[in-house]
Amino acid sequence: MNPILADIYSTVIPSALFVIAAYVLVWAVLLIYVIKVVRGLKKTEEQIAVLEEAVRASRPPQG
Amino acid sequence: MSKGKARVPEAGQWPDRLAIPALAAGTVLTSAAFLLAFLYAAPVNGAALDAPELVGGVMVTHQQLISQKIFYFHMPVAIVSFAALAFAAYYGIRYLSTREARFDTCSRVAMEISLLFVVFTMVTGDLWTRFEWGVWWTWEPRLTTYLILMLIVIAYFVMRNAVDDPERRAVFASVISIIALVDVPICFMITRLIPSSVHPVITREGGMAPDMALTVVVALVGMMLVAFGLYRLRFREARLEERVQALKEQLDG
Numbered sequence: 001m002n003p004i005l006a007d008i009y010s011t012v013i014p015s016a017l018f019v020i021a022a023y024v025l026v027w028a029v030l031l032i033y034v035i036k037v038v039r040g041l042k043k044t045e046e047q048i049a050v051l052e053e054a055v056r057a058s059r060p061p062q063g
Numbered sequence: 064m065s066k067g068k069a070r071v072p073e074a075g076q077w078p079d080r081l082a083i084p085a086l087a088a089g090t091v092l093t094s095a096a097f098l099l100a101f102l103y104a105a106p107v108n109g110a111a112l113d114a115p116e117l118v119g120g121v122m123v124t125h126q127q128l129i130s131q132k133i134f135y136f137h138m139p140v141a142i143v144s145f146a147a148l149a150f151a152a153y154y155g156i157r158y159l160s161t162r163e164a165r166f167d168t169c170s171r172v173a174m175e176i177s178l179l180f181v182v183f184t185m186v187t188g189d190l191w192t193r194f195e196w197g198v199w200w201t202w203e204p205r206l207t208t209y210l211i212l213m214l215i216v217i218a219y220f221v222m223r224n225a226v227d228d229p230e231r232r233a234v235f236a237s238v239i240s241i242i243a244l245v246d247v248p249i250c251f252m253i254t255r256l257i258p259s260s261v262h263p264v265i266t267r268e269g270g271m272a273p274d275m276a277l278t279v280v281v282a283l284v285g286m287m288l289v290a291f292g293l294y295r296l297r298f299r300e301a302r303l304e305e306r307v308q309a310l311k312e313q314l315d316g
Contacts, residue, residue, distance in 0.1 A: 004116040008123055011109055015130035018194040022133045022187045023097060026140065030289065033179060034086070037296045044303040051310035058314060 071165040074302035079295050086292030092285025093136075099278040100135040107131040133191045135275075139283040140183040141209075143290045145247045147177035148216075150294075152244035155237030167233035168305065170240050171223070172298045176290055177243075178216045185213060204257040208250045215243045 109126030116123050154170035157163070188206070193199050200206070219239045226232040254262045271279065 002116070004112055004114055005118070007112055008116060008118065008126060011126045012129050015128075015194050018130055018190045019132050022190045023136060025186055026136055026183050027093075029179070029183070030293075033293065034296075037293065037300055041296065041300045041303065044300060044307055047307050048303060048310065051307060051314065055310055055313055 071163055072169055072298070073165070074299040078291075079299060082292045082295035082299075084292075085288040085295075089285045089288030089290075089292060092281055092288065094285075096135060096139075096278055096282030096285055099274075099281060100132050104132075104135070104274045104278045105272065130191055130194045133187050135278050135282050136286075137184060137187040137191065138279055139286040140180050140187065142283060143286045144177050144180035144184055145251070146287065147173050147180060147290060147294075148212075148240070148243050148247055151177055151240040155240035158233055158237045162230075164229070164233065167236060168301050169298065170237060172294060172301055174216060174219055174236075174240055174243075175297060176294050178220070179293070180286075180290065181209075181213045181216055184209065203259050203262070204253045205250060205259060205262045208246065208253050212243060212246045212250055215239065215246060219243065 106127040106129060108124075109128045111125050112123065151170045151173035154166045154173060158166035158170060188209075189199055192201060192206075219236060222235055222239060223232055226235060270276070
């Protein structure tokens with residue numbers, strides 16, 4: 001390879017892995033966190049619906 | 064509401080309606096920042112080449128420091144971590160002055176978001192350090208003060224898991240959130256007090272070039288919106304979890 005090009009690529013190619021890793025890690029962790037929170041929200045909403053039904057059923061009938 | 068009672072944040076209020084649009088806008092802006100970082104912002108020059116070389120129609124005269132591109136996410140996530148810590152401490156102070164448990168919930172969620180962004184800052188910074196310096200860690204002033212900040216944030220969650228009494232836990236947590244905020248200006252100012260080659264003071268060195276500044280601003284606004292959206296979603300989840308607990312206690316009682 002042309003030594004000048006080799007000199008240019010000597011900083012570009014080895015650093016690519018670190019740059020890609022930095023961006024991918026940030027986006028991947030953010031995505032996982034969003035999925036975790038949204039799933040947690042859905043699960044908690046379902047639990048609330050079941051518990052509210054149980055609370056209503058446990059109350060003595062009025063009148 | 065009785066006179067003098069603190070207004071407390073609640074899930075379902077108007078900021079919740081902005082959570083998903085903020086997340087979407089944040090995703091678009093951070094993606095745009097990513098593209099700007101690689102396609103618009105000029106690469107930083109390294110050592111001069113022995114002779115200029117034409118690459119892709121551009122005359123290259125220096126080595127290209129592509130690892131510097133990490134900076135376009137690294138700096139914004141660091142600023143967002145500071146902002147989240149400021150909110151956590153604010154709600155910690157509100158808790159200490161009112162003893163309203165809701166403020167403790169707000170502070171805990173803000174602290175969780177700050178932990179996420181503190182970890183992003185450490186990981187992106189370490190990847191840059193590893194490539195440029197060949198080591199994963201160096202006891203440089205800002206790295207050290209930021210490590211202390213991360214340890215304080217981790218200690219916050221360790222403490223929360225260790226203390227059972229909710230009121231004592233909330234008081235301790237509020238105090239730790241304030242201590243964490245005290246470390247923020249120290250982290251920020253340390254490179255001005257102890258000059259470091261790893262973390263240059265940009266304003267002292269003539270500021271950023273317009274292409275770099277635009278990219279950083281787009282990434283910063285995007286990350287702020289993402290953090291806001293995450294905070295509101297997580298706050299809503301935390302409030303629902305508290306409602307589940309209250310319903311369970313009602314059933315048990």
